[in-house]
Amino acid sequence: MRIDSKKMNGMCTCGKEHLMVTRGAVIEAGATARFAELLREYNISGKACAVYDQNTYQAKNLHRPEAVCEVILDPENLHANEAGVAAAKEQMAGNSFDYLIAVGGGTVHDITRYCANEMHIPFVSCPTAASVDGFCSTVSAMTWGGCKKTMPGVAPDIVIADTDVVRVAPRHLALSGIGDILGKYTALADWKITHELNGEEVCSRIHDMTMDAVKAVYDCSDGAAAGDADATEQLMYALLLSGLAMQLMGNSRPASGAEHHISHLIEMEPPGLQVSSDASHGEKVGVATILISEYYHRLAQTADIAPFVRPYRTFTDAELRDCYGERLLDGILSENRPDLAEAVSEQDLLRAWPAIRKIITECIPSAQDLRDLYTRVGMKASLTDLRVPEEKLEELIYFSPSVRQRITFNRISRMLDTKRMS
Numbered sequence: 537m538r539i540d541s542k543k544m545n546g547m548c549t550c551g552k553e554h555l556m557v558t559r560g561a562v563i564e565a566g567a568t569a570r571f572a573e574l575l576r577e578y579n580i581s582g583k584a585c586a587v588y589d590q591n592t593y594q595a596k597n598l599h600r601p602e603a604v605c606e607v608i609l610d611p612e613n614l615h616a617n618e619a620g621v622a623a624a625k626e627q628m629a630g631n632s633f634d635y636l637i638a639v640g641g642g643t644v645h646d647i648t649r650y651c652a653n654e655m656h657i658p659f660v661s662c663p664t665a666a667s668v669d670g671f672c673s674t675v676s677a678m679t680w681g682g683c684k685k686t687m688p689g690v691a692p693d694i695v696i697a698d699t700d701v702v703r704v705a706p707r708h709l710a711l712s713g714i715g716d717i718l719g720k721y722t723a724l725a726d727w728k729i730t731h732e733l734n735g736e737e738v739c740s741r742i743h744d745m746t747m748d749a750v751k752a753v754y755d756c757s758d759g760a761a762a763g764d765a766d767a768t769e770q771l772m773y774a775l776l777l778s779g780l781a782m783q784l785m786g787n788s789r790p791a792s793g794a795e796h797h798i799s800h801l802i803e804m805e806p807p808g809l810q811v812s813s814d815a816s817h818g819e820k821v822g823v824a825t826i827l828i829s830e831y832y833h834r835l836a837q838t839a840d841i842a843p844f845v846r847p848y849r850t851f852t853d854a855e856l857r858d859c860y861g862e863r864l865l866d867g868i869l870s871e872n873r874p875d876l877a878e879a880v881s882e883q884d885l886l887r888a889w890p891a892i893r894k895i896i897t898e899c900i901p902s903a904q905d906l907r908d909l910y911t912r913v914g915m916k917a918s919l920t921d922l923r924v925p926e927e928k929l930e931e932l933i934y935f936s937p938s939v940r941q942r943i944t945f946n947r948i949s950r951m952l953d954t955k956r957m958s
């Protein structure tokens with residue numbers, strides 16, 4: 537399977553001109569055996585430096601690309617942070633390159649992307665597992681100075697994904713990728729609901745390409761979890777497409793909504809909440825998608841919300857301080873001041889309600905359907921599976937909108953007396 541940027545770039549019916557930095561993606565069995573040939577096809581030449589970790593260096597079925605320098609990072613405690621970048625730079629020292637190749641998962645990609653940006657050279661993405669949708673990201677998700685930060689980076693020039701490598705990667709990595717993709721159900725619903733509330737532009741081309749990817753993964757997740765070749769190709773395609781949709785959009789709106797906010801909140805380990813989890817990003821997003829589905833479907837049961845609607849109230853400084861503590865407070869306040877949802881009136885919500893109910897019931901699978909699927913394929917399906925106490929659910933739902941300024945239906949549900957609703 538191939539993805540060609542030329543077919544996606546250009547003027548759109550939404551009125552915007554979409555631009556993808558990544559020129560193309562090849563998702564094929566045996567793609568790494570034809571690495572040199574594919575580079576030639578995309579006119580990439582010169583001195584390469586390939587970045588691995590010790591696991592991906594030994595990845596089964598991988599034909600390692602030709603490179604004048606091989607950086608092999610120690611996977612023990614490897615993170616996309618100062619230490620990870622320093623370790624990569626140390627092994628590159630004294631050489632100059634024309635391009636970098638990231639051979640690995642999300643962390644190897646974020647370190648490579650950061651270095652490529654600093655060195656002003658392109659990089660080629662070679663994902664070894666279908667674990668996240670961030671391979672095609674334009675920014676590096678890093679932990680810098682102990683804080684989660686979005687650091688400058690570059691999107692890959694091209695992607696070469698060898699499904700023979702990806703399908704034999706450890707199974708939990710594919711399960712994580714499936715979770716990250718299924719989160720688009722609620723992310724896309726949040727986008728459309730916001731459009732109903734305040735007219736935020738929804739690009740139907742970007743929406744539909746992401747939705748197609750999610751539905752395909754929903755249908756093939758059993759096969760993808762089992763390492764079936766076609767299903768693995770479909771999952772990898774969906775992950776890349778979701779990343780490319782973000783490139784076209786210029787932000788993560790199509791790929792990240794209320795479910796990602798719950799995952800981010802758990803990752804931040806706010807002192808007032810006392811939660812933490814060593815589950816992967818996609819596992820947390822997968823569980824959060826069930827929680828958000830359950831919450832949204834419950835609210836959508838009420839046809840007449842007039843008795844429960846109240847004016848929107850933003851988070852107070854005091855409650856944010858209690859939850860996040862001084863260390864995280866400044867960052868969180870900047871996400872909430874101004875609070876974009878304050879412009880949504882009670883009349884807006886009442887008027888949009890029939891459309892919102894329709895979006896929830898038609899676009900988001902029920903929590904039970906998701907749970908059945910997760911159980912069948914062996915994915916983590918509950919807070920307990922993430923080692924987060926079940927009694928934290930209410931606080932996670934309540935505080936998670938505050939991690940990002942983006943409007944989601946969860947943030948808007950602050951306008952509903954949800955306790956009195958069925």
Ligand SMILES: [Zn+2]
Nearest residue numbers: 669716817821
């Ligand atoms: Zn994600």
Ligand SMILES: [Zn+2]
Nearest residue numbers: 548550739741
């Ligand atoms: Zn568009």
